[in-house]
Amino acid sequence: MGKGVAITGMGIISAIGNTVAENYLALIGEKKGISRIAWIDTIHKNEIMVGEINFSNAELESQLALDSNNNYSRTALLGAIAAKQAIAAAQITNIDTYKTGLISATSVGGMDMTERYFYEYLEEKSLQKYIDGHHAGDSSQKIAEQLGINHSLVTTISTACSSAANAIMFGARLIKAGKLDRVVVGGSDCLSKFTINGFKTLMILSDTYNTPFDENRKGLNLGEAAAFLVLESDAVVKAENKKVLAYVKGYGNANDAYHQTASSENGDGATLAMEKALKVAGLNPKDIDYVNAHGTATGNNDLSEGKALIRVFGENLPEFSSTKAYTGHTLAAAGAIEAVYSILALQHSVIYPNLNFKTQMKEFEITPQTTLKEKTLSAVLSNSLGFGGNCSTLIFTKEP
Amino acid sequence: MKRVFIQSVGSVSCQKTFDNSQFLDEIEIYEANVVPAIDPAYKDYIPPAAARRMAKGIKMGIVASKIALSDAGLDSVDAIITGTGMGCLVESEKFVSAIIDNKEEYLTPTSFIQSTHNTVGGQIALDLECKGYNFTYVHSSISFESALLDAQLQLAMEEAETILVGGVDELGAHTVKIHKLVHHIKAEMVSSARLLESNTEGAVFGEGANFFVLSNQKKEGAYAELLAVDILNTLDKEDLSQSMERFLATAELKVEDIDLLVMGNNGDVVFDTYYRELSDGLFSKIPQAYYKHLSGEFNTASSFGVWLASKILKFQQIPEDTKLNSITSSKLNRILLYNQYRGQNHSFVLLQKC
Amino acid sequence: MSDLKQELKAKIIEQLNLEDISVDTIADDDSLFGDGLGLDSIDALELIVMLDKDYGIKLLDPKEGRKIFESIEVMANYIAEHRTK
Missing domain, CATH: 3.40.47.10 (Thiolase/Chalcone synthase)
Known part of the structure; x- marks a missing residue:
């Protein structure tokens, strides 16, 4: 195998x-x-x-x-x-x-x-x-x-x-x-x-x-x-003798089993998906250098995902941002779009800004990265959360 | 790699398959070109408050999955993997026509939500409160086999112990209408007892849901062992026999090791030639059966084929009405299934008695 | 006003497909969400469309709906006051 x-x-x-x-x-x-x-x-x-x-x-x-x-x-x-x-x-x-x-x-x-x-x-x-x-x-x-x-x-x-x-x-x-x-x-x-x-x-x-x-x-x-x-x-x-851009190191899918369209307020599904992906990758939360969030900018998603990020990473939450402000929400394609962006981030050692952010959310203290930042990255985690409670996480790494 | 077993089955179809104690004891014969599924008493399975926003596809899927779970003696599973070619068609059609008819005004969310392909899988998860892995495959006639393959890999690699796998599709009036226009549905009414003699283009459409609990531990009451699944997007008729032999070889088997070939003949004079290639050639000396005269054709009709094959292996009996030839075999250990739709999206599934 | 209330009950039952509920079983002050009729956020969106289509009332924020759809009583009062058709 x-x-x-x-x-x-x-x-x-x-x-x-x-x-x-x-x-x-x-x-x-x-x-x-x-x-x-x-x-x-x-x-x-x-x-x-x-x-x-x-x-x-x-x-x-x-x-x-x-x-x-x-x-x-x-x-x-x-x-x-x-x-x-x-x-x-x-x-x-x-x-x-x-x-x-x-x-x-x-x-x-x-x-x-x-x-x-x-x-x-x-x-x-x-x-x-x-x-x-x-x-x-x-x-x-x-x-x-x-x-x-x-x-x-x-x-x-x-x-x-x-x-x-x-x-x-x-x-x-x-x-x-x-x-x-x-x-x-x-x-x-x-x-x-x-x-x-x-x-x-x-x-x-x-x-x-x-x-x-x-x-x-x-x-x-x-x-x-x-x-x-x-x-x-x-x-x-x-x-x-192929040149490798990055590796798919971890993956996890879980279901919120909460509502037909809405995500649970405490982000159960997203939490499970991230935990599974970390386990498959054999990594700890502190090993993740950047999170490309799903961050659709709906009231429900960002609250639920933010809570899940806090549950999974606690004090170790690295820089996170959503690139939806650039592309819009591309629905079924979003996970692949953001995979490309995550791999580019790894290759170029760069974290993209979460554009259009002005005001801190009341429900928690975490704040997205709002400016372009250079940082050596070895592992990037990307979330994709959907209708039907469907929550997925991928982890990309530079090394196998 | 762990072995994978079909632990239980649950079916809602154009036959009275929702009663698991029976096995096609009575066969419904239809004179039709479109056949709706026979409704079980949905209220026995789904509370009315939950059912009010459920398309028939969701209801069929929930009932079939509940039957499969109770047959396996389980309350929940580690993962739910669904195949559906078209999802909840009726609500999708309703939403498109509302957009056009009302010129994008006064639209309501209920139809849109149900038009999402993973709505059946999501609702089953809600119903079972299952927070595990939940995938939906939507690829024409191999939607169900994709789900089956995913489940087989996870169970073999011990990522899960029990997985609910199923195929579900429903009929939609507008879709039926336009598929008649392009002759994918037969123009004339055909008796299901004489489907293969129709000699005309197109199929008789049906609908249904067939769900299975798969496990990597063989428990009492298991129906069959799933030996192999393969999917091919394209395949020329001339290459079919060779591909089949190659598939069998991956399980270290030969044609003569197969005790029954179950095929997806749907009475379409143009595309049934694929099945004839096998029945008249490589498998001419092997007992054969078919099922789409019982289930109708739909993207996940092959899940009814797997239901039939599972039942045959467990009951050790081939229903008379499903026999394609008169060859008999002294044993009934291995069943090979072959299906395709309109010459594309071919699938091979290999089951063994357990 | 009582006509409007009856009308709303019938419409809600039809629009939201509440098969096991009849007009007589909904009291004017029954809460529509939560423990009462058990409606949820998707139903609220359905009712927002109903307000727009049948009474010419446009709500832009779904959160507003929750207050208006507290009960038949509250809903009827709101419609009577704001309707444009």
């Missing part, structure tokens, strides 16, 4: 950049990707702000050189772009050399097309090609096709806002168990009227820039993004 789970490539497209390098520059340059919505026509456009990727579907299609009768949803388009970057970064030229799988995550799937053509399907034959593209697994099938992954394990995870963290977790397990030599893991979600209106009904969308861990936080900004990592076994790394 292999032990290490090496990360050898990564790719990302988000509101703050179309490549890993662009995302990093925006992070250290403190450039937010939050704006008024441009590509979706919604009656809420003046009441919400979003993290949108500034390409039309047609532009994304042409980046992938798709022909005009393709039936890619925006989720599939974004996912394919990010996954291809990850494969290129890992310098994989022949995907078939090793047994390679794909674990992708999405919550929106092909809903962007479904909501557009829901009734038109009944009348317009040329649109019916999108019917098959609705289900969540379709975007993963298309990403696999773009990567040339055949006769292999390709599956999709959807656990709301923790989905991509869970895809990374399952991928790591598959490598550890020797089921696969190499696995592409991550997630993709596009903006849609469905999620905009859904979160609107929950009254947790901010009408301005989101402010994680701030006393006066007004809710989240939705975002769209995709990010993927290439995970490889020790054997592949050795045989190919």
Whole structure:
């Protein structure tokens, strides 16, 4: 049984950049990707702000050189772009050399097309090609096709806002168990009227820039993004003399079992997830150098997560920040986006500021890191917490 | 690596499978192209206050999981892993149509919340007060097998001792309508007794929930041992037999070691050719069975296949109505399951008597 | 006013799918959340939409809802005072 789970490539497209390098520059340059919505026509456009990727579907299609009768949803388009970057970064030229799988995550799937053509399907034959593209697994099938992954394990995870963290977790397990030599893991979600209106009904969308861990936080900004990592076994790394970016050292998932949507006030699920991840990693809380928090800027999440951080770390809480102020909450993709950011933090010895923070929360004393800080990091912990009580933690390290 | 056992089963389907003391004693025959699941008395399992915000998929999932837990004599488990192709479709459709019909005004949260794919897994966790690992796989016809594989790995690697694993999908009116348009659902009504003779495109759609308690300790009453699971996103018909042999070889088995092949034939004249490849070729001398005439086709219908195979191994009896050929075997030790949907997302599952 | 109260009870039962409860079993001063009818935060959001749709009252902060939805009595008084339709 292999032990290490090496990360050898990564790719990302988000509101703050179309490549890993662009995302990093925006992070250290403190450039937010939050704006008024441009590509979706919604009656809420003046009441919400979003993290949108500034390409039309047609532009994304042409980046992938798709022909005009393709039936890619925006989720599939974004996912394919990010996954291809990850494969290129890992310098994989022949995907078939090793047994390679794909674990992708999405919550929106092909809903962007479904909501557009829901009734038109009944009348317009040329649109019916999108019917098959609705289900969540379709975007993963298309990403696999773009990567040339055949006769292999390709599956999709959807656990709301923790989905991509869970895809990374399952991928790591598959490598550890020797089921696969190499696995592409991550997630993709596009903006849609469905999620905009859904979160609107929950009254947790901010009408301005989101402010994680701030006393006066007004809710989240939705975002769209995709990010993927290439995970490889020790054997592949050795045989190919691969450069390793970082390791997936620990992972844990737990359920709050508290409420359909809300997190428990004392953060039971998040506490359990972090404790499990530390145990799997064989690390103590004091070994963690930076926490990339879920920090969605909703009243409920930040309180619950903050309490969980205090429960797990006590006096040893390192610098923590949420990068949602940059990207918005990218739902099922968030865990992968923040995995890329965590790995970049390790590589560059830097902690990103929790932008837009002004006022200390009343309920506790912990304060996020608000300025860019240089610090040598050897272990970064990243949280992803979602609907249905789903709580996930990943730990990335520089050394195996 | 620990061995993994199917300790118990729970099923809500188009057959009266919710009574675990029976095993398809009476078969419901349908003349239809869409078949809803037979409702158990949900009130016996779910208090009305909790049920008021539950789609049928959630209810079916909770009932099937409660049956499986009680069958295993457990109050809770270490982990819950769910497979669902489409999640709670009815509420998802309701929310999309409300967005369009009401032009984004006066929308309410209940449908949106239930449209989240992991809502069934989350509700089961709430119901069992289970704070353990909780995953939901949503990948067409291998949604359930993904869950099964995840559970198998965790149990084998001793990350958990008992895991509730299941597949659940529900029918939605609009989805049925558009799937008829693209001929994924048969245009005509078909008798379930003659599904495989229909000779037409498309399947007969159904719905249901099949849950299992898996454990890495064999306890009394266990149904079967789970030997292996494999998932393939693509597979050409010509490569099927070879892939199957390779899969069996990973368990150090050959075709002749298999006592029953259970397949996912759904009566679609275009894609049942995959199954025929095996039934007429590699497995022509092996007893064969099928089940989608009983369960209907849905993304997690293969969980009904695993339910059937588990019951067959425990009861040591193959229901007449499920037999695909007349070959009999003196023993019933190992069952191989094969399923795919529209030529994609293939799964192999290998079970052994215990 | 008593008509409005009856109307609210019927609407709440329908909107929130309270199958086992009838209009007569809800007293005007029964608390709707917690120990009373047992409604929760999602129900509060449903009721906020009802206020907007049926009575033209827009609430921006869900916390406001909790006070207004204390009981049928409180709710009816609030609606009578603030309704625009």
